[in-house]
Amino acid sequence: MRLNSKQICEYTGGRVLVEPIDASKLACGITWDSRTVELDDLYVALPGEKVDGHDFVAAALRAGAAAALVQEAPDEATRLLASEMGAAVIEVSSTFAAVTDLARAWRGYLRGHIVGLTGSTGKTTTKNLVRDVVAASFSVAATQGNQNNELGVPKTLLSADPETEVVVVEMGMRGLGQIAELCEFVKPDMGLITNIGESHIELLGSRENIARAKAELIEALPSGTGCAFLNASDEFTPFVLECAEAQARSLGVWRYDGSAAEADETADAYATDVRLDDEGRPRFTLHVAGEEAACELNLRGLHNVHNACAAASVGARLGMDAATIASALAAAQPEAGRQHVIRARAGFTIVDDAYNANPDSMRASLAMFSSLATSGKRVAVLGDMGELGDYAVACHEGVGRAAAASGLDYLVCIGELSAHIARAAREAGMDADTVFETDSIPGVLGELDNLLEPGDTVLVKASHFMGLERVVGGLVN
Template sequence: MRLNAKQIAAYTGGQFLVDPIDASALMTGITWDSREVRPGWLYVALPGERVDGHAFVEAALRAGAAGALVTDAPSQSCALLARELGAAIIEVPNTASAITDLARAWRSHLRGRVIGLTGSVGKTTTKNLTRDVCAAYGSVVATKANQNNELGVPRTLLNADPETAVVVVEMGMRGRGQIAELCDFVRPVWGLITNVGESHIELLGSRENIARAKSELFEALPAGVGRAFANLDDDFATFMAERGRLSERSVALSGFAGHPDAALRGALERESAACDQAVWAEDVSLDAEGRPRFTLCARDAADHDDGALFATVERVPCALSLTGAHNVDNACAAASVGFALGLDLATIAAALGASVPEPGRQEIIAARGGFTVINDAYNASPDSMRASLATFAATDVAGRRIAVLGDMGELGNFAPACHEGVGATAASHHLDKLICIGELARHIAAGAEAAGMDAARISRADTVADVLEELDALLEPGDAVLVKASHFMGLTRIVEGLVN
């Protein structure tokens, strides 16, 4: 972001309560956390249930903020400080809406390719892989962590400069219309949907309704110049292409898949939309630590010379630093973006191999007690639970495999059945111990027992302290512990307790 105080006031419909010493001086960053403020940034005072950002305006100014957006008039001392420092204080009707207003205006300054990315599972990992692949093409800005909501999405745009080559915007959603609202100001030119799973089924009621909500991204792509990226392994890929009217609007379609047969079928069995590019994996295997090794393949419709589609196939070896076979799909998704940008497969494979996981997402930690902790506690859904358990089962472990699984959120009336299904999956992977924490996780325990797991190997816990106490008595050198649940369960405290 490079906007001056006059522009910021104009774009947000604000008025100056304190005039800046230089209204043409550019502000180069934005935050609503006074601890993040850097000299020359804009601080936004967001009201909250527990903390009101207006209480930290003075702290932000002292940290170097060149301006502040507020809805409440500042105190006399705060206004005096702003005048002494030459900073602007701008009053707006709504500070949260003002962030979106700024992003909407700033979007017109961006000359690079803006890519929207959504999906039920794997959004953040795919975003990170896409970011790392795009970095081989040019400068790139991507959503930080999983800041994919009404505040994080506009901030991603505002973090980009006009010269940024690629902006990767992760978009989360909990209901119909939310992706469309984000696309209204993001204005993505390319759009990638990782998959359609069961996340948010509580509010949407069915996978078809989830697919309708996700397909709002494809619907927003510009006719004639847009490009959609669809997972050909997903049974709703064609449905979402049809919802987006891709063929009718001349929006190009790139297909990706972690399974070659699905890629071939999806690419050639065109119904409402034709894939002009396809990226997929062959010869997938996992090493001793569960990291995928495969052949990355790609083909372009422009390569045919005998009337046959996709006559030329490129292949290169690829090895991920991430763990789990499910990440092959995520890697192919990112590779399809790089391929569409014109990168060669060897460059793409190198970027994929160098990409590392974020903390809390299949993070492997060697504890001082000689055992291993797999920290996958950042979030969870039925699909990601199954993928994480499969990865855990495929990893070489000298001792015992112990899984600590907690509640999954946003499943509504489907929650008991979804948790029981995860329990059945856990039973099929021959765990040495299954510890279930939380009220809903009791259904995981029940599902595992119903699927034939020995009840003596299943325990139920109510608190983090209970889990740590049990593990303290149980763990031995060589053992491995998987920790996974939805973020609200706070199971990172178990990870911290085990590691520290």
């Protein structure tokens, strides 16, 4: 973003409360966290139930913000401070809405490709892989972490420069129409869907409705020039194409398939000779756009072959060759909290997959865990999954059966819903003496203290609200 105070007012319907010392001065970044303000940022004061950003306008100005966007006029002392710092203070009716207004306006300055990305699982990992692949040949901006909501999506656009060649925008959703709302100002010309799973089934009621919601991304692509990247092995891909009227609108369609055993070799990007090394990292031959290259991932689990093939299809569509794509995939690193392997000082290994979970990612993580070579015991710590509604019990039972089939030595379950994981695991054949239940983080750590020895490996996974990163921290320390 590079906008002066006049432009900010024009695009947001705001009015200047404090004039900047230099009307041509540009705000070159955006943040609503006063602790992360960098020189010449635009600070946005967001109201909140617990924390009100208006209380930190002065701190943002002292940190070097070029301007502050507010919906409540600051006190006289803050106005004087802004004048002293040469910064603008701009009042709008809603700072939340203003962020989207700015992104909508800034989108008109962006000349590169905009890749929208969504899916039930693997969004953030695939977004990171697309980013890393594209960065090998192009300038790229991408969603930070999993900031894929109504604030994170516009922030991603605003982080790009007009000269940025590719912008990768991760999009989350909790209901029908939300991706369509995001696409209204993102205006992607490329769209990638990782898969259609059970995440958010509580709100949408069926996988068909989930597919319909995800299809909004493909529906938003421009007719004749838009390009969709879809999972060839996902049963809902034909439904998505039908919803988007892809053929009638002459959309380009690239299909990818990372299935380990039966990849669709008619896909535009697919993998053969798939295997895992002793640490669960995939090795395979990547086939993309008529070329092939040996590929090795630092990410763990067979499911990441799908994600890699998805990223490869985007790279190939942009003109990259297979060797360059494979090299970029090999250099990609996992994000903290997503199957991140940590060697604890006590001599055991932690697989930190605590960032989030749904039934599909639980099963994928257990499959990955069973493939790891370990000299000791395999212990899984599994917690509750959210947003499953009436399906919650059945989904947790399914994870319990998957846990029983994955070769675990011990299973520790935390949370009310995870009692169903424990029960189903026992019913599926796990020895009752190897399955433990607790309702607290200290309880988990207490069980692990009794179980873990040097050489053992422990998997930690649950939905983010369970806070199992505290288990990881406890084990590390």
